[in-house]
Amino acid sequence: DNTAAVRSWLGSDAFPATEFMLRDHYFNSGSRNTGKILQRALNIHGAGLVVDGIVGPRTRQELQDQLAATGEAVFLIALQEKRQAFYRSCKQFPVFGKGWLTRCDDAFSVAQELV
Template identity: 60%
Template sequence: MNATEKKMSAMILLFEDDRATGAESLCVRKLPAADTGGKFEICGICDGIEPAVFAAIKALLDAGRKVEAWDACLQYVWDNTKAVVGWIGSAEHPGIEFFLRDHYFNSGSRNTGRILQRALCNDGFPVDVDGVVGAGSRKALADRLARGGDLLFLDHLRKEREAFYRSCKQFPIFGKGWLNRSQKAFDFARMLSA
């Protein structure tokens, strides 16, 4: 991973656990009862969703190998969200890439595909909103990105992400945190796009 990739991954980890600022602060945390990811997590890597990855990173932490555990977390975030680069087709739009990667890590492929497709539709590039970023969505995204104006498109993505969160049944429990994360991701993405 290069420095920018590590910075993006580290920011996603920080959004998952605002106390995890690096290797020394990395630890296992108990998930809230309403969280469906399992019982424990390490920066969003949950024992109920990614049990093997969680166990491997926990073993590194238990052995006192915190730097290796941190590096494993960074790499996992990067690998887990790599589909986004395939959607965009290049690394030339780091702000958009980051914003989509963060939502992908937090909410999965289909939900991220839907916010992307809705943002494209709202920006004059009609596509099917099915969550599957296939050839039609990729072509529309390439056409949109070729037009320029990444900051404007980021704003469309932010609005669609917030609308998605508001539509979730757990919004009354987690909504404030989700909206806060979306804003922080948007701010960081704007910085990358500047």
Template identity: 35%
Template structure:
């Protein structure tokens, strides 16, 4: 477990709180910020109400590291940016957090931290500007959610704390005393899932978990290679060169050799 992860998660964990089951929270039943759907995907099967209620901190920490910190490439991000992206990802989804970072950097927003994203970050002379831009984008997203009137105050308090701490991290300044976050944590800042009257919540969770297992098992290596090299593989120049090489190979394979009579 990296020191960067420990430092960032210690801040995020205070805002995620312990047990929560607010009827208006899109996350539903949540323990330490881990939703029942997330636990189901991690286990590879539907998690019961009892399992999410009794989730232990060690398992929650493992889930955060594998499904959030690694997903946003936290170890590769500059100090301060790592906290911003990680906390955003935990609260609203890693894909949305990374795309917002990429939009702030002016690179293709594909939801994966690859070579182009890291290069753009390395070339940034003003990391504080990136942090401010990312936090501004997060606030715009929060204010557009239908549950903002109910949970907005908590979300904005959390965002203000993350912004302040991320700025201090970027300057190498010591952290301020811990904030007093709500004991029940803050609600998940994600769009509410569409209502499906013909499918139960348990079936949806089970189906998502089963699908995750199949994809991870059969496509894991391919997905990992694509994720790590997507920036290069999707570059127009690379695609053009690859197309020319493919055409040459196909031409060589399909070229009919001359018969003895044709050679005479």
């Protein structure tokens, strides 16, 4: 229930792998940080979103548009890249980074099986 907001970002259950990746990050890092990695991933393909962590109508529409245009497998790569970059930017990375990146890689592997 704590991660249910992610479903509303997607608008449907058509993209289970993306939902899984976003929920996993949301559980560990909260809404705002998950919104930021989502916006950064969308900006890789030219969305031009302000990275503020607020997943409003424009971010939601861009997510739906990009998933429809590029497919979930392509978007997952961008999401994985931005999630790893987020962890590397954290001041606690020297202490917890190896575990965070392992979790990130494990979640990516599971998500790829859902595509």
